Amino acid sequence: MKDLRKNRFLIIGSLIIIILLTISLFTIKPHQIERDEYFIKAKALLNDVIEGLVKVRGLAFTNTVDLRVVSIEWVKENWGRRLVEETSREVMIEEEIYKLLFLIPENTSLKKIRIEQSGWILAATIGHEIYIVRDYFELTDEFKVREIFAHELTHVLQSMHFKQPEIKFHDEKQAWNSLIEGDAILTAEMYMKFLNFSLSFKNSSKSFKDPLIEIWLFPYNYGKKFVKKVFEDQGWIGVNNLYLRVPKSTTEIMHPDKYMRAWRFNEIDLDSMKVEGWDRVKVERFGEHFIFVILGTHIPIEIAMKAAEGWIGDKFIYYKKGSDYLFLWRILWECENDSDEFEEAFNRLMSALNGIELSQNYWKMPKQYIYLMKKSFEVLIISSSIELKGLLNELSIHEMMSNPIIFNTLREDG
Ligand SMILES: [Zn+2]
Structure with missing residues (x-):
């Protein structure tokens, strides 16, 4: 796992891993950690970002936002191991398919990778709650903290103002995640601009080494470009309207012009093919x-x-x-x-x-x-x-x- 570890630091260094966790995680909540100095400082910063973000994004917080501080061990145990156990059948099928499609070598355990990936989480949002992972989330770099909070708070705003569509397939899941992550990255960027702090985003290169990371980071890399394009053309109204006509394929995210001209993919039928006994x-x-x-x-x-x-x-x-x-x-x-x-x-x-x-x-x-x-x-x-x-x-x-x-x-x- 040497490579993975190396990648992890690369990713944390160059891109903030901020995960919008799914509803299935609602049941797993941490014990409330005592309100120490770290918590008080983080909460004060969060409140300040909330105030600024309303001005930047133009959407109101309709509910209070809670902050929870967790440790990396807690995250790995609950959002890693336990979640993977709960979904172990799906993960196993996914692993079989990935191997049949030559994405991962025979000896790779997707289960292990999923647990490892959970250890990359720096901050996460579940509904109106923002989680920060104390081990990585250092309060000394105030600008970084603000940027991450702005990103996570955008996810909170999304849950307050927009409805998530029903999602069945990988392709539409990636498209939806691209919309919410792209929006969150852009909003955080605009918030930092509002503070007169410019961010220097590196453009992601066209090459990749690890297929799973390429798939995992798609919503961040491509989503950002997609939402930015819409924002440049139509401003925040255009971005808000994306939630009324949600992109449903990675093609629309990769080629925003296709989305703009209401291009749509075809539903493919395979049911007419009889496969008896399977x-x-x-x-x-x-x-x-x-x-x-x-x-x-x-x-x-x-x-x-x-x-x-x-x-x-x-x-x-x-x-x-x-x-x-x-x-x-x-x-x-x-x-x-x-x-x-x-x-x-x-x-x-x-x-x-x-x-x-x-x-x-x-x-x-x-x-x-x-x-x-x-x-x-x-x-x-x-x-x-x-x-x-x-x-x-x-x-x-x-x-x-x-x-x-x-x-x-x-x-x-x-
Ligand atoms: Zn996010």
Whole structure:
């Protein structure tokens, strides 16, 4: 875990890890730590930031904001280990899928990484409560403290004024997080400007080394740029309006112009494909950014980025039968050129991973067989622990590929 530890300091140094924790954490609350000097000083600063932030962001606090001080051990135990235990089945399935998609090596434990990640939390917000982790959160750097409080308080304002949409898939979760994190980063930046303190944000580079960190930090890196673009064009009213028409895909975050011109992705149907005798374990929409990360983990970033662009929808279904597994992943592209580009990049990915090409677009990997099928604007990837030849006949693949895709006529909030 040497690398992770190194990354942790890098991240804490260059980017503030501020997590908006999910509602499931409501039940886990710390014992109230005594109101010592540290607490009193932090609370006074928090109150001062509240006052300034109302002027900057133009939204009122409709309730009191509580401050809680916790230790890193407490965070690791409650938001790390206990939370991971509670969701251990989901984490296990996620780990299996990540391995099948070549994101993490065979010997990686996602559970361990999730617990480790909880140890990176510097501050967090749950509803109207702000948590600070005493071990990292030093009050001596007043500007840093103000910036973090401004960020966390923006999350409190979000919960007071805006409604979180129902979220089913990875792609829309990343898009929603990009909106709230981008808003919080921008608001904190504007608050610091208001104090005549300018922040020098480094632009994130286009390369990445660790796919999980790239996925994890997406809302911060891309969300900031997305919300900033809207703010520059339309001010805070424009930012507030984002909550009335929430972006639902990473594509809208990565290409704000697409969001602006009300571009929308297509819902992809996979249900017409019969997979008898297999249990459906997970249904996902991964989206453009996730596809980019899968490719970019093993092939040059520029090629990966270009290949993922042009995405207009996908649907991933993961099945199990005993110890065997199977996934189907249907991806739709804007034009044939885009699907060609993806096919080419996928071939590169397979050879980078030393896949043995048994026939065209059909590979044998150490633990799975994988087949890519392309038909004009769309691609279907099928992978299983068992040989696909027989399986393909069982599945009504060709039938499905000729079925029309179900187009979204209107987004329900559009
Ligand atoms: Zn945040």
